[in-house]
Amino acid sequence: MTTPIPRRVFPLLIALLSAGIACSLLSQKPNEQDNKEQGHIAFVDPDGNIRVITPDLSENNVVLSGGGYFSPSWSPDGRKLAYIRNNAEIWVYDFDTEKSVMIHQEDQDCFANPECVVRILHWAYDNSGVYFHGGGGGPNWNHIKCVNVDGPSCDTFSLWSYPGFDISRSGRIVYLNFSNADALGYGLAIYDIHGAISRDLIPLLPDTYEHQTGGPSWSPDESQVALYIDGKLITVLSNGRGQTTLTEAKLSWNGVNPPTTSWSLDGSYIAYEDGGYIWIIDTEGKNSPHQVTQGSAPSWGP
Secondary structure, eight states: OOOOOTTTTHHHHHHHHHHHHHHHHHHHHHHHHHHHHTTTEEEEOOTOOEEEOOOSSEEEEEEEEESOEEEEOOTTTTSEEEETTTTTEEEEEEEETEEEEEEEEEEEEGGGGGGGGGEEEOOTTTTSSSEEEEESSSTTTEEEEEEEEEESSSOOOOOEEEEEEEEEOOOOEEEOOOOOTSSSOOOEEEEESSSSSSTTTEEEEEOOTTEEEEEEEETSSSEEEEEEEEEEEEETTTSSOEEEEEEEEEOOOOOSSSSOOOEEEEEEEEEEEEEEEEEEEEOOSOOEEEEEEEEEEEEEOO
16 A cells, blocks of 8 residues: 655655756756866867867867968967977967967078978967977087067077977976986986076986987976887876886877877876877876877867
8 A cells, every 4th residue: 555645745846856957957067167177189180280179079170271280389378379380480370360470480491401390399388488399400400499479588598309398387398308418318307497507407217318208298287297108108207206107109200290298287187199099098097098089299278
């Protein structure tokens, strides 16, 4: 025998069910917000265009078409993208005006030398300028330099490096040291552009000259560096005292534009490239990598 539900209870049940549905709808909003807080990834698609996506691919837009683009890098406010074109030109795309302006061009002699190229660039977090690496064409080319965009002028220096570096929020450059004139020799190192010592090198992974190493990038809090080494994607503590292998990842590049890694805004994930695809993995390596889309040179921004 079942007990009938009093009529006065029905309004209460309806109210509770309505509240439950409302709570369910509200609970979806933080997830949507989380996706937005994960920012956007700029990258180069297989046709050489620059695309901007959200990690969940809810947004997937071609920003620059026609091919021939390399190494996109976000401005600190997410309103502009710096990129390489024609090997020796640095351009900036403005999302507000939807126009691009060339801010730097290397010597014309560079065009006559196929190895003389601007390989990779990163926008400084203080908006002081765009740091870039030029490689090939003689001893004056394997270096990192800076070109001003707006705001204060770039620090004037020229840093010997293999094609792979990143600049942190505080102005520390992690790079693949190239010059055997340094006591460090070859290896992953840190250079403080604001330091009192002109070449303030801190060895992270010394003696990596014989290894396939590339794509170093800072975590947002500067506690770690992600990079490829010998077929693996790893993170290494910025004091050089510990490293973690996240996944297998082949380091392959066309000799011009090296592969890159890039951290999410909150430091929870790393975007990287492997086998012609963009992948995302959590920084603790607890989950399998997620294949996002075909492309290269990921840059994670606002």
